Amino acid sequence: MMNRRRFLRAAAAPLVAPAMAAVACRSAAGRETLADGGAPALPSGDAAPAQAGATVGVARDPDAVTSPRRAEAVPGLLRRALGAAAGNDARDALARLFRPEDRIGIKVNTLAGPGMSTSVDVVDALVAALRNAGLGSRGVVVFDRLAAELADAGYPSGAEAERRGYRVVGTDEVGYTRELYFSGRVGSLLSRTLLDVDALISAGVVKDHDLSGVAACVKNLYGLIHNPNRYHADNCDPFLADLLAMPQVRGRLRLCVADGLTAQWHGGPALVRAYTWPLGAILASTDAVAIDAVAADMIEARRREKGMPSLAEARRPPRWLGTAAGRGLGTADPAAIRRVEA
Amino acid sequence: MQRREFVRCALAAGACAAAASVTRGARASEIAGARPAEHFERLDENRVRCLICPRRCEVADRERGTCGVRENRGGDYLTLAWGRCCTEHVDPIEKKPFFHYRPGTGVYSFAAPGCNIECLFCQNWEISQLRPEQIETWERTPERIASYCADNRIPTIAATYSEPVVFWEWVRDVAVAASEKGVDTVVVTNGYIERKPLEEWCKVVSAVKVDFKAFTQRFYAEQCSGELAPVLDALGTIKDSGVWLELVMLVIPTLNDSEREVRAMARWILQRLGPDVPVHFTRFHPMYKLRNIEPTPVGTLERCRDAATAEGLRYVYLGNVRRHPGENTYCPTSGQVLIRRLGYTIAENRLVDGRCPCCDREVPGIWRRVSTPTAGAARSATSGTPAS
Numbered sequence: 001m002m003n004r005r006r007f008l009r010a011a012a013a014p015l016v017a018p019a020m021a022a023v024a025c026r027s028a029a030g031r032e033t034l035a036d037g038g039a040p041a042l043p044s045g046d047a048a049p050a051q052a053g054a055t056v057g058v059a060r061d062p063d064a065v066t067s068p069r070r071a072e073a074v075p076g077l078l079r080r081a082l083g084a085a086a087g088n089d090a091r092d093a094l095a096r097l098f099r100p101e102d103r104i105g106i107k108v109n110t111l112a113g114p115g116m117s118t119s120v121d122v123v124d125a126l127v128a129a130l131r132n133a134g135l136g137s138r139g140v141v142v143f144d145r146l147a148a149e150l151a152d153a154g155y156p157s158g159a160e161a162e163r164r165g166y167r168v169v170g171t172d173e174v175g176y177t178r179e180l181y182f183s184g185r186v187g188s189l190l191s192r193t194l195l196d197v198d199a200l201i202s203a204g205v206v207k208d209h210d211l212s213g214v215a216a217c218v219k220n221l222y223g224l225i226h227n228p229n230r231y232h233a234d235n236c237d238p239f240l241a242d243l244l245a246m247p248q249v250r251g252r253l254r255l256c257v258a259d260g261l262t263a264q265w266h267g268g269p270a271l272v273r274a275y276t277w278p279l280g281a282i283l284a285s286t287d288a289v290a291i292d293a294v295a296a297d298m299i300e301a302r303r304r305e306k307g308m309p310s311l312a313e314a315r316r317p318p319r320w321l322g323t324a325a326g327r328g329l330g331t332a333d334p335a336a337i338r339r340v341e342a
Numbered sequence: 343m344q345r346r347e348f349v350r351c352a353l354a355a356g357a358c359a360a361a362a363s364v365t366r367g368a369r370a371s372e373i374a375g376a377r378p379a380e381h382f383e384r385l386d387e388n389r390v391r392c393l394i395c396p397r398r399c400e401v402a403d404r405e406r407g408t409c410g411v412r413e414n415r416g417g418d419y420l421t422l423a424w425g426r427c428c429t430e431h432v433d434p435i436e437k438k439p440f441f442h443y444r445p446g447t448g449v450y451s452f453a454a455p456g457c458n459i460e461c462l463f464c465q466n467w468e469i470s471q472l473r474p475e476q477i478e479t480w481e482r483t484p485e486r487i488a489s490y491c492a493d494n495r496i497p498t499i500a501a502t503y504s505e506p507v508v509f510w511e512w513v514r515d516v517a518v519a520a521s522e523k524g525v526d527t528v529v530v531t532n533g534y535i536e537r538k539p540l541e542e543w544c545k546v547v548s549a550v551k552v553d554f555k556a557f558t559q560r561f562y563a564e565q566c567s568g569e570l571a572p573v574l575d576a577l578g579t580i581k582d583s584g585v586w587l588e589l590v591m592l593v594i595p596t597l598n599d600s601e602r603e604v605r606a607m608a609r610w611i612l613q614r615l616g617p618d619v620p621v622h623f624t625r626f627h628p629m630y631k632l633r634n635i636e637p638t639p640v641g642t643l644e645r646c647r648d649a650a651t652a653e654g655l656r657y658v659y660l661g662n663v664r665r666h667p668g669e670n671t672y673c674p675t676s677g678q679v680l681i682r683r684l685g686y687t688i689a690e691n692r693l694v695d696g697r698c699p700c701c702d703r704e705v706p707g708i709w710r711r712v713s714t715p716t717a718g719a720a721r722s723a724t725s726g727t728p729a730s
Contacts, residue, residue, distance in 0.1 A: 111404055146475065172475050180631065187631050189472075210389075210402040226476055229410040230460055230567075267387055270403035270416075 054287035054331035056294045057084030059342040065261050065278040074261075074282075075125040081257070081284040082129065084342035094133040097254045097286070098199050103139045104130060105197035105252075106166070109204045109220045110144045110153035115262070116271035117153035118203045122259045122282065126203065127165045140166040143193045145223045147173050169193055176226045183249075184242030188225035200252040202288060206260035206279060206295045208268035212236040213311040213318030215269055216295035217256035217288050218244055235316055241324035244288060250329075256291045258283040265302040266314075277302060289330025290337045293321050297334060375474070376420040379412050380511055381539050388417035395458045395507055395535050396572035409508040410473040411456035422474045423454035423509035427482040429469060434686040438500055438530050440588055441659055441671060442620050442707025443549050445681055446688035449528070450496045452482060453503035454512060459534055459568040461555065463594060463632040470504040471630075484512070484519035492523035498548070502530035510539050517546035533576040534568050540576055544583035549708060551588045552577060554621075556598035557607035565597060565632070574610070581615045586708050590622040590661065593638045593646055604646045608653035617656045618706040623647055624661030644668065673698040673705065680705060 059080035064073035079090040086093030098104060106126065108118035123142055130136045142161075144150050147170025151157065155168045174196075176189035194200065204220035211232050212219045218240050222228035231239035243249060260281035267275040279298065285291040296318050300310055311317055325332035381393040388403040392412060399407035401414040411423040430452045435444055438451075455477055457470035464470055469477060491499055499520050501513040506529050517527035526548040533552040535543075544550075554573065555566050562568045580587045589611070593599050611619060623646040625638045643660045647668055650658045660668030664685060671681040678700045682690040692699050696709045 113404075176476060182631075210405070226473070227410065227471055229406050229408050229473075230471075232408065233567075268402075269405065270388070272387070272403075 054290035056285040057081040062280040074121040078125040080342035081282040084340040085284040102198040110149040183246035186242040207264040213316040214296040216258040237320040240320040377424040379419040379421040382419040426479040436686040449498040451500040454509040456508040457505035467630040484515040488519040488523040533573040549586035588620040608650040620657040676700040
């Protein structure tokens with residue numbers, strides 16, 4: 001119920017939101033991106049310039065898919081992906097993306113439960129790489145919408161998580177902002193965890209999605225807002241681009257990592273084992289649009305191999321990629337994306 | 343609601359207000375929560391199509407419909423809203439608003455989170471636009487609600503505040519349980535509901551108030567992410583069922599306040615629903631995502647009322663305007679004030695057995711308790727005869 005106090009608070013929100021956005025943008029100032037080193041940090045809003053020649057690092061190792069070599073293989077695979085994306089080694093790449101004092105949030109995707117969530121092995125390796133680069137001393141938090149889904153996907157909690165160098169938080173535990181944040185047609189409350197961190201890593205999964213076509217790193221961002229169900233129409237277009245452009249998101253998003261150890265070409269977002277395949281890959285990029293475009297390309301290729309209709313023919317063309325690229329939020333044109341296999 | 347009205351409302355509720363602090367049960371996190379949803383069909387590959395509202399969401403496994411409270415889990419469609427109360431209060435029935443339904447009585451009002459549309463001007467967006475796990479909820483079984491109302495002599499229960507369509511099963515079950523205890527149930531809804539679930543509702547509820555957003559598809563599409571035509575169908579269905587119906591239109595300057603639109607709406611109401619359906623034109627205040635428009639001038643509301651009255655509607659009211667004569671009920675024949683209202687308070691009720699004391703004209707409405715335990719027996723009330 002709206003009482004007087006809430007009304008006043010709500011009325012003040014439009015005044016507060018821009019101020020907070022400005023703070024968020026300032027917090028990101030001075031950082032470099034992997035793709036264009038030396039340029040300002042990922043700018044916010046629709047005014048961001050297109051990132052010509054975006055690079056996506058793709059590291060593959062079929063042995064990384066299954067145990068017992070998996071835990072051993074994943075860290076190397078991740079380092080190769082980061083290095084391929086940056087053109088140098090992973091440690092340098094991370095050091096150029098993050099400040100030592102940054103509080104870092106890793107947004108994972110655990111909606112589908114064990115088997116099609118961002119794997120714990122990948123996150124463990126990512127946190128270890130950050131620590132190895134002298135980063136995350138003020139905290140690394142691994143988060144998603146629901147604590148129960150994080151636990152279901154195998155994420156540790158409490159002391160065990162701390163031992164691995166991070167905290168695990170469900171937004172249902174810490175809540176959402178009371179103020180609405182707007183970007184294009186999106187107007188949402190944001191996970192408090194997002195606003196509590198200085199830098200964000202989107203760590204999604206390479207999989208098909210019945211609405212957006214592909215769910216890797218940008219669709220993963222829907223887990224930052226309280227009302228993703230409002231933005232499923234028209235294959236999530238332009239809503240995914242709107243959310244990616246939101247200053248509170250764009251100002252923090254430094255790195256995207258897509259877990260493609262086991263990928264899914266059909267039936268997403270839920271796990272359907274019959275439609276998974278052992279891709280054995282980890283993808284990395286600072287360009288959220290480019291990494292998802294590459295993931296979409298992998299899914300389309302697999303669908304062709306299997307004699308399945310294309311995503312467009314299946315009524316879920318990832319049009320939003322083009323919308324996002326058109327706004328300068330990243331690169332969607334495969335010809336303009338440098339895919340570096342490692 | 344303004345502060346003063348809030349206080350007045352609380353006082354008016356009197357003893358009922360104390361009842362607002364119904365002992366809270368278990369927190370949401372302790373509730374099993376999900377229950378099988380009704381009104382859906384299974385599709386291939388574990389997908390389902392929701393048939394509760396005209397949106398007819400196709401929902402993939404592990405996904406939810408637009409409402410955010412109905413989820414597909416492995417091809418089974420579940421409601422996450424059943425019994426998950428996020429707000430409850432004993433209000434005056436005038437607050438809903440129902441002006442021709444048992445004036446001056448209290449109504450236990452409850453809601454679960456969620457809505458199937460998104461009005462940019464929603465006054466209760468903090469519950470209607472959130473998912474059940476995003477706000478505090480507590481368990482309320484139909485039996486507990488019904489017993490509470492019966493024990494405390496609260497004659498009516500209202501599913502309200504958010505959008506009852508998305509917690510359809512809970513509303514239905516509450517209405518059935520309440521009926522067995524001699525308590526009636528009313529629904530406050532946007533009317534964006536499929537015919538079949540609406541018809542099932544109409545068998546167990548006593549009255550429905552529909553928030554009629556506007557009379558143009560453009561408004562529904564741009565301001566509410568909804569559609570006009572299904573709402574018109576729903577209004578007709580309610581009317582045909584015999585359930586008591588009242589309409590509210592929130593008048594928003596420049597968006598739905600043209601005299602042409604109001605007259606067109608009034609003509610449609612007159613033709614399809616008849617002249618006796620009460621229509622409330624209420625005042626808009628900037629809210630949620632629509633903050634760039636000033637509150638509706640009282641003069642605009644008065645013009646809306648005049649236009650609707652000129653088209654032939656007999657009971658047209660103003661809302662969210664303090665101490666305005668447009669809050670009162672007048673006899674269409676004698677012109678006498680029959681019910682004088684001060685906000686949510688009944689200052690005077692001159693109706694005698696639902697009739698004007700001056701000319702004996704019958705005024706349609708439900709003026710006394712609806713017969714129970716079978717709420718459906720009250721259907722004759724639409725013709726103006728109290729059911730008991």
